[in-house]
Amino acid sequence: MHPLLSLSVFGLLLPTALMHVVDSPLDCIPRRSVPSNSNNALLFWEEGVFNYSTMLVREDLDLLVVGAREAVFALDLRNISKKITSVEWKVSPKQVEDCRRKGKDAETECKNYIRILHEMMDGKMYVCGTNAFDPACKKMLYVNGSLTLMKPEDDGKGKCPFDPFQKHASIMIKNDLYSATSMNFLGSEPVLMLSPYVNPQSGPIRTEIKSSWLYDPNFVSMASMPDSEKADNDNKVYVFFSETAVEFDCYSKLAVSRVARVCKGDQGGLRTLQKRWTSFLKARLDCPVPGSQLPYIIQDSFRWCDPSLHWEKCVFYATFTPQSHTSKISAVCAYRMSDIREQFSEGKYKTQASVETSYIKWVTFSGEVPKPRPGSCINSEAPNSEIKTTLDLPDKTLQFIRDKPLMDQAIEPIGGRPLLTHKGAAFTQIIVKQVQALDGEKYNVMFIGTDQGKLLKALHSEEMFIIEEVQLFTPPQEIKILKFSNKTGQIYVGSDISVVQIAPANCERSSTCFDCVLSRDPYCGWDKGEGKCVSVSSSQSVLIQDMKGNASHCPDAGPVVEPLYRNIRPGRILKLSCPSPSNLAKLIWKRNGIPLPHSPEDGLLILDNSDDDNNNNNNSGQYSCLSVEKSKAGEYETVVVSYVVRTSFENKSVTQAQSGGQSHSGLIAAVVFLVVCLVLLLAWKVVKRHINLPCDRTKKKGEEPQQTRDLEARDASVPLAAETPKNHTNAGDAPCQSEGTNPPGVNFSSMQFDESTI
Template sequence: MHPLLPLCVFWLLPLAWMLEKDSRLAYPRRSVPYHKDNCHRFHEEGVFNYSTMLLREDVDLLLLGAREAVYALDLNDISKKLASVKWEVTQKQKYECKNKGKDPETECKNYIRILHQTADNKTYVCGTNAFDPECDYMSYADGKLTLEKKREDGKGKCPFDPFQRYASIMVENNLYSATSINFLGSEPVLMRSSPTSVRTEFKSSWLHEPNFVSMAQMPESYMSKEGDDDKVYLFFSETAVECDCYNKLVVSRVARVCKGDLGGQRTLQKKWTSFLKARIDCPGLESKLPYLIQDTYRLCDPLRQWKDCLFYAIFKPQSETSDLSAVCAYRVSDISRVFAEGKYKTSVPVETSFDKWVMYSGDVPVPRPGACIDNVARKAGITQTLDLPDRTLQFIKDRPLMDQAIQPIGGKPLLIRRGATFTRIVVNQVQAADGEQYSVMFIGTERGTILKAANHDGEMFIIEEVQLFEPPEPIKILKFSNVTGQLYAGSDYGAAQIPLATCRRSSSCMDCVLARDPYCGWDTVDRKCVFLSDSPRGLIQSVKAGDASLCPDADVKSMNLTIWPQGNQKLHCSSPSNLAKTSWERDGRPLTPSTRLQVLEDGLLILNATDSDAGWYRCLSVEHSRATMYTTTVADYWVSVDPAGSKDTRATIVEARVDGPSVGGLQAAVAFLVVSLLALLTWNFYKGHLPLPWTCTKKNVEQYPESHGQVGLDTCQEAARSAPAEDKPLVAGANNGRDNHLLEENDVPNALLPSLQYIDDESEI
């Protein structure tokens, strides 16, 4: 083998390890696998798609909408069903849906899509109803859920297609909805159903193949010096009309309308006069295509003004080549400023068949197009949108798109994660032991896990990842209750409820503090990690730095183990953190692994024990934080080798085989073998031991120009065997019914050469 081969191997291995390290971007400190005790769960046999929720904290209820059913669950323990009601489609509706080309077993059902509380404490509920959406009112009394049979047309309120994204919100008993208004899904609308129905125009410049995400209300009229109106914000993605692209480009958007909008008098009758939209970016990711918004959460401090509210949004790539997901945060004041002061985009016809969108630089009508009715407009005699002049209305009808894109706080994402795509987000603000407020993000993924993460001064930190559903199912809805302090998640196959923190998972002070969980701290009296609000005393906690210097020394009990000579024993040691590395000491000195002392991911394996293996073994965990590096003892063993010890080692041997070497070691071995094989092939091609395919073809064309296609193929197939068989006799490829006869080399005609075969086995002659 060439002497450069080992150098190539050892040069490539560090590169492989670097790639593996980069793939662990924002890795969770703790991974909690699925377990029935992780949370409360609800599932009813034969019912699917638990993806609509309404928290009725006033009566301690969780209303859960599923396929053809609505459940009333105990808000404190959703595994307790208090009531339920079925809303199934009739056979006639199912038959008509089937005749329209839909699947009778999946699409031709009634998927509950809207659950909103009304002013009289009833529930407004809508379902897809076999591609014929309907709405009704539902009440809960005496432990029973009842549909009042006051059926209303659900078109424009609820989607036809149960698998189409939509958004809705109830504001002062008025339903705002974003969905498709027709069966084909080709007419998207943002609509307010009552008291005066108002919707968007059916123009591509307003909504172009949108994918609706979420809606939120902002009380911008509260203590407003300008006499402004409240706003309803809509987040969605759509095909960009302003892009001069060969292929369609999908971008993320935020749009808003004014609550008091009644439409125009002549222009834009029963259409929004305040509909404006702008591109919303989450930059700094590896893909050249913009990332697409998936969900948002509005976080407001009740002690501050609405301008200080934040929108947290999660994004996923639209390219299959990237597996990154991100979280970006936006100030409501920044969004509002773009709509109130920004430039507009306008379409300009060009020589080709499409319009080019550019920034509008002409005169802007007064009142400002898209603005709500404020004090300035009222002084001019405009008290409602019906009074707006046609020039202002025509302007906004043609130019609803803003030129400026909205950028996140800091100009970059708060959190980036490689792996399972983010699906839903909830953010909660908590006051830690240091008196500061921290925003903790709870993010649902397509693999049925919840990420609990925080961003401390630009540092991404995922506290833990908890598996909620098994088998893994995408989390389709995520809600938070301030009353119970619990999270509620829904998927196709069930719903789950988990607390904001499970502090008891940390068994030591150092583990509790290094988790940097704002909800948890170490109680030095009770000697356990507890919920911050549950302790009357001051707790040891360090959220920003992870400073565990105040922690007392861990009290680890030593275990005595006896091995019989030539026996096997595994010393267990599970790392408390994914960010920590474990190491072993023997008799106070670092242990050197060998063939008989194998270090595994979760322990140390002693094989064929001898007297020299006796001694004191200690497993150490080393973890870095912002403060410093911390080392703690995880396990302590005193091992003795005694012929009188237990001789039943079968279980130990089997366990060792199951655990085996670490995945990292296996990856290194595979990488080594692949690189070695490539280097060996390259060396043989270089030395001519293996011919290159194009060399064989060229050689045969030169030798047999009249039949170079077939000869080249045969010669290339046999060339690899030519060297070892060059001194052996030749025989014809077919014996023509006769015994094989040896032929002298000079007696073989040229025409027979392509069909001759070398014989490697002397017994065949």
């Protein structure tokens, strides 16, 4: 491979990636972090059921229909913790065995994962599942509070993926199913396909199996443009995905993000491209994160349209993550519908060219473009036109689009850079809602799911501002789907382990006026009368709110903080905690109104080194922790917590008295212990008969007891081994030596005991 060819990709990507390096923050920090035990969310899960990754909001039935592994649930739309009904769709043992023989895991892969769930025009629902690597589809009916899967069963190939862990996308328009998935068991035959419902005998329309059309794609989402009389019959379906780039020459595969489109009225060609799309075009999506050398990969997209504006004013919001593991920054980019349309309708094409007769390189096509323009939608209502359908397209146009479906230029995001970049958990899903604030302006609020189970809430204004991040799942689980109900105003989140329902705003989390206004939440405002942060939609009072963070209209810093009393003993350490109300705020500690030189974020440590009541170096006094937060409108200071610290000296005197008493008691105990030991030693020696007791001094000198004389007489005839008497006598009659003599083996002269010593 020519070295210049391998560098061409970076020559194309680096200029845009390095734009706005200086003025684009690489990490937008959420103002508030909410743990899972404070998220005020409703939860649903069922024992033994996993993978709640497919949802359908049925506002007409007040239901949230959730597709999971081998089951479909109908939940109360207003409170998902209430299950209305459910239906199982399990695979047979034979299907599991067939799947296992093909090398798949029987416990995980050889199950039926519900992957498609759409509403039909007659009120029924269309459900498709992986069905143990044999995709199948059924119609489902909800009647009298029960779900019923109807027969017959449709073949799901090309509609639903074989692999439950393979990404896919689908959308249903007037009972016609548009799906983007794989056609075969191995997942090596990607396809974007239309399965017609009104005219099924015409057969499906699909993409060509060519790497120039689709090359190892990962489909993420699909969207359609609403019918419009002024759209020149320009009704299209857009699919967002990533794939291996064919236009860049690299030593290894390089993934890029794409958007492709097809026309709804496409019927395929007459001879060329029979039953194939004649309107399939694709273009690269660029999301230039500053400092990144590789293109970012799209994970999800959301189409937002203002109903009061023309369809060309619609905006696609998309989440992106890096394809290199060295970066932890995710991004959100937005694209105008008008820019996408212009690229497909007026942009140049790419074509293959031989380089040095050995290499194939994609270059800009500079030749003549046939008419009608390849990839354009056919306007059947156009006057004086011989081409009424795609079946009337000439072969020259069809051959051109078959070989050149790739557009030359990438589609740039609004502003030429991401709207939001955030370091940490990877972005997955996104939905966008428009909210009218109290200033009369409309603001777009983005709700972004991450792979760590967090839901980020971000304000799209002059600058991006993350209002809060809420932990929804513990342990952390990837957010796989996000849905919103206009009827209930609630957000529904799905993961592998459960489903969560959460309100878009929880205004009561702000306890002060400053905190409420600085959060810049268009859903919330401060009620001066009630003295709390309330929802704008549910209040009739005049509220304080500012989307730029101007809290100067707040009456004060909030309610008076009652001080907390703490005692500290001399020589001890006391820690004062201060929970920060905002991740963007700086904490400042004051003692008796004077700022301390060091204000730690994790708590203030106080060491009291006072020795007595007259020492003026003790650290008693009033300590206040203040939160200082800046916005474009100014800097605002709020007292978070206040402490009154007092030194406790009475405990010191008691301690000294106790320590003095303990020293005397210890000396006495030591003496008693020695005496006891001595007595025990003497007793032991007596027991062992090493010491004889002294003679009875009541006897007259020279007089011996009768028993002693008898023993001496007997000792003369008794052997030495039996010198111990067999007949025991009383202690008073024990034998003894005469006064002035010592028993054998004991020297009493060496055992002198002084009373003072004892």
